[in-house]
Amino acid sequence: MKVKRVVAGVVVAMMVSAVGFASEVDSLANLLAEKGIINYGEAQQVMTETKEASRSLIAQGKHDTLPYWIQNISMKGDLRLRHQIDWAVTGNTVRERERLRLRTGFDTRISENLKAGFGLATGSEKNLDAGAVTVSTKTGSGTATGTTIIDAEPTSTNHTFGNGFAKAMLMVDYAYLEYTPYSWAKVTGGKMKSGTQLWQTTDLQWDTDINPDGLAVNFTKTFGKVDTFLNASYLVVNELNSATQDNPDMTIIQPGASYNITDTINAKAAVAFEQFNVNGKYTGYYGTPAFDYCITAPSVNLAFKELLLGYSVNVFGDFTNNSDSKATTDTMGSAYGVKVGNEKIAGFGDWQATYLSRRLEANAWLNKLGDSDTYGGAVNTQGMEAIVSVGLTSATTLIFDYYSMDLIKNSTSLTPKTLLQCDVVYKF
Amino acid sequence: MIKKLLITLFTLTLGVQVYAGSNVVIDGSTTVLPIAQRAAEDFMNAHKDARITVRGGGSGVGITSLLEKTCDIADSSRPIKDAELQKAAGRGISPKAYVIAMDGIAIIVHPENSLANITKQQVEDIYTGKISNWSKLGLKDGKIVIVSRDTASGTFEAFATLALNGKKVRADALMQASNQAIASVVAKTPGSIGYIGHGYLNSAVKAVPVNGISATKQTILSGKYPYSRPLFMYTNGPAQGTAKDLIDFILSKDGQTLVEEEGFVALK
Numbered sequence: 052m053k054v055k056r057v058v059a060g061v062v063v064a065m066m067v068s069a070v071g072f073a074s075e076v077d078s079l080a081n082l083l084a085e086k087g088i089i090n091y092g093e094a095q096q097v098m099t100e101t102k103e104a105s106r107s108l109i110a111q112g113k114h115d116t117l118p119y120w121i122q123n124i125s126m127k128g129d130l131r132l133r134h135q136i137d138w139a140v141t142g143n144t145v146r147e148r149e150r151l152r153l154r155t156g157f158d159t160r161i162s163e164n165l166k167a168g169f170g171l172a173t174g175s176e177k178n179l180d181a182g183a184v185t186v187s188t189k190t191g192s193g194t195a196t197g198t199t200i201i202d203a204e205p206t207s208t209n210h211t212f213g214n215g216f217a218k219a220m221l222m223v224d225y226a227y228l229e230y231t232p233y234s235w236a237k238v239t240g241g242k243m244k245s246g247t248q249l250w251q252t253t254d255l256q257w258d259t260d261i262n263p264d265g266l267a268v269n270f271t272k273t274f275g276k277v278d279t280f281l282n283a284s285y286l287v288v289n290e291l292n293s294a295t296q297d298n299p300d301m302t303i304i305q306p307g308a309s310y311n312i313t314d315t316i317n318a319k320a321a322v323a324f325e326q327f328n329v330n331g332k333y334t335g336y337y338g339t340p341a342f343d344y345c346i347t348a349p350s351v352n353l354a355f356k357e358l359l360l361g362y363s364v365n366v367f368g369d370f371t372n373n374s375d376s377k378a379t380t381d382t383m384g385s386a387y388g389v390k391v392g393n394e395k396i397a398g399f400g401d402w403q404a405t406y407l408s409r410r411l412e413a414n415a416w417l418n419k420l421g422d423s424d425t426y427g428g429a430v431n432t433q434g435m436e437a438i439v440s441v442g443l444t445s446a447t448t449l450i451f452d453y454y455s456m457d458l459i460k461n462s463t464s465l466t467p468k469t470l471l472q473c474d475v476v477y478k479f
Numbered sequence: 480m481i482k483k484l485l486i487t488l489f490t491l492t493l494g495v496q497v498y499a500g501s502n503v504v505i506d507g508s509t510t511v512l513p514i515a516q517r518a519a520e521d522f523m524n525a526h527k528d529a530r531i532t533v534r535g536g537g538s539g540v541g542i543t544s545l546l547e548k549t550c551d552i553a554d555s556s557r558p559i560k561d562a563e564l565q566k567a568a569g570r571g572i573s574p575k576a577y578v579i580a581m582d583g584i585a586i587i588v589h590p591e592n593s594l595a596n597i598t599k600q601q602v603e604d605i606y607t608g609k610i611s612n613w614s615k616l617g618l619k620d621g622k623i624v625i626v627s628r629d630t631a632s633g634t635f636e637a638f639a640t641l642a643l644n645g646k647k648v649r650a651d652a653l654m655q656a657s658n659q660a661i662a663s664v665v666a667k668t669p670g671s672i673g674y675i676g677h678g679y680l681n682s683a684v685k686a687v688p689v690n691g692i693s694a695t696k697q698t699i700l701s702g703k704y705p706y707s708r709p710l711f712m713y714t715n716g717p718a719q720g721t722a723k724d725l726i727d728f729i730l731s732k733d734g735q736t737l738v739e740e741e742g743f744v745a746l747k
Contacts, residue, residue, distance in 0.1 A: 081701070084701070090700075090746075090747060091696075091697055091700035091701050092581070092700045092744075092745065092746030092747050093746065093747070094700070094701070095578060095581060095700050095701065095702065095709060095746065096578045096746060099558075099576065099578045099709045100576050100577065100578055102558075103558060103559070103574075103575075103576035103711075104575070104576070106558075106559075106561070106564060107559075107564060107567075107573055107574050107575070107576075110561070110564035110565055110567065110568045111568045111573060112568070125561070125565065158565075160565070160568065160569060163568070163569055163570065163571045164569055164570070166569065231569060231570075234546070234547055234570060357647060360650070361647030361650065397644070397645060398644060
């Protein structure tokens with residue numbers, strides 16, 4: 052017992068005097084065990100409990116030997132390299148682009164229940180060189196000119212290679228304050244991460260690159276086997292410089308629930324009510340809305356673990372209906388599909404395959420707010436998406452994403468758009 | 480008057496402490512569950528005023544309960560995750576880890592099997608179906624009969640984590656309800672392979688070294704044996720009251736004896 056106390060004393064001394072104490076503690080404990088001063092079980096206790104105590108102290112920002120700000124900041128990010136092929140309108144013009152996306156995110160805890168998060172990502176608000184830079188692109192019969200390769204969208208995080216090795220722009224992707232007064236309630240304000248404002252299974256309505264601005268409140272409560280949630284948010288679409296009109300904005304409220312039917316089957320469902328206030332107040336990237344969208348959007352996800360040869364199967368769908376009185380036709384939208392494969396891609400050989408059918412009628416939703424790869428996120432479109440993801444390492448994934456989209460209605464002719472994205476994504 | 484009030488408050492405070500300390504809720508890992516249940520029974524037999532409730536559900540459930548303050552002790556077969564530590568810090572909770580035992584899973588074959596060593600990769604490949612014949616391991620041609628614990632067991636969970644990297648056991652494996660049943664099937668079935676807790680090893684089966692390291696108490700305690708891991712009990716700050724007494728009991732000689740009786744490796 053005396054020896055153990057001495058060891059504990061040495062350990063505590065090392066904890067307060069060196070950053071890399073854990074490995075030194077391991078060495079000391081192993082040495083003492085090898086010499087028979089303590090047994091291997093006690094050595095294991097000392098090593099493991101010391102390491103755990105150190106991790107806990109760092110998480111609380113109380114570690115003596117590390118600066119406070121280091122202990123309170125966590126960082127993550129990813130780098131995506133993409134080769135993208137767009138088969139253009141006529142079907143014989145091929146546009147090929149090399150693109151990258153770099154994202155880094157930081158979380159910092161300000162106090163016990165208040166934290167701040169911010170992220171930087173590649174992107175560009177405006178198409179700076181549109182119309183100024185042109186290059187030749189390969190076609191079926193030779194070359195053609197007139198295709199601008201410097202492309203940017205205000206909500207995209209892609210950087211397209213071009214313009215003589217131009218450097219990529221880095222922008223603020225999100226920045227928010229998050230207050231958690233209770234374990235069941237969370238308030239987020241600022242430019243918040245996609246998905247904070249509501250839960251949905253696809254990007255039919257919201258491109259996952261869109262990190263909306265505003266205020267969101269998320270409540271969760273468990274009743275027996277049912278986990279319930281309520282998401283509510285107020286989002287700012289634009290500032291309107293007008294003394295007579297309020298600013299264009301939107302409000303969302305979404306109740307939902309998740310239920311574990313068995314140990315391997317989970318059902319999750321929610322209904323979002325989304326109200327835009329944009330008619331006559333907004334003209335910009337999302338066009339000129341003809342009415343205030345009044346949306347009812349149910350979402351469903353059924354998850355089966357180990358259903359098919361030990362692989363997981365997810366069946367999911369989002370549906371949307373605009374009931375604004377001015378929108379009388381083409382007010383519906385849906386995206387539904389199935390995902391099969393490993394539950395998570397955690398290493399080499401893990402895989403997932405997803406098939407998704409989409410349809411978004413002309414008056415169903417705000418133009419260009421949905422997935423920007425599906426006809427530029429435009430409404431009045433329908434088609435399919437197929438994704439195959441394969442793990443290369445625990446942090447690297449190879450992804451093939453294929454879209455085949457077309458207009459639903461057109462006054463002259465339908466104009467199909469098809470594209471293939473080949474991605475390598477590395478998470479850090 | 481003030482003195483009486485202070486005495487009353489002091490008595491009430493003591494009363495609250497006794498009440499709070501005597502009722503302990505344990506939640507978490509199904510692997511640690513048998514240790515916690517046995518320890519709780521023995522402890523309550525020796526301390527008639529103590530009330531200990533033990534629940535399973537998994538390590539994640541236990542840690543979540545600790546963060547929600549709905550349990551006093553969280554059983555866990557893995558270290559607490561960084562994200563969980565961050566949540567804990569955000570809620571003013573200081574998880575304190577106690578290592579209460581070591582888990583070591585031995586790979587066993589029929590005693591007449593000449594296999595002298597097996598690699599971690601080979602174990603994974605056999606149990607996930609990539610290798611189905613002993614000839615792939617340099618032995619005589621013959622189908623490998625896979626024997627496994629049923630999926631509800633903590634040993635299965637541990638094996639899936641330590642040996643299979645979370646991958647699924649092949650569908651035609653013979654699923655058994657206990658460690659003893661696995662040992663019994665392997666002892667009677669030439670060409671079979673199984674896994675059991677170190678405490679269930681017996682002379683009727685042959686334990687195979689993994690990556691050249693035999694499953695002994697020392698290699699498991701030191702963490703050198705590939706399929707070994709510490710088992711934890713977490714409390715909010717240093718354990719106090721009955722929770723501390725219970726953990727002290729588990730770490731005592733008697734407590735560690737029941738750890739071995741449940742098939743795990745005692746720390747002492």
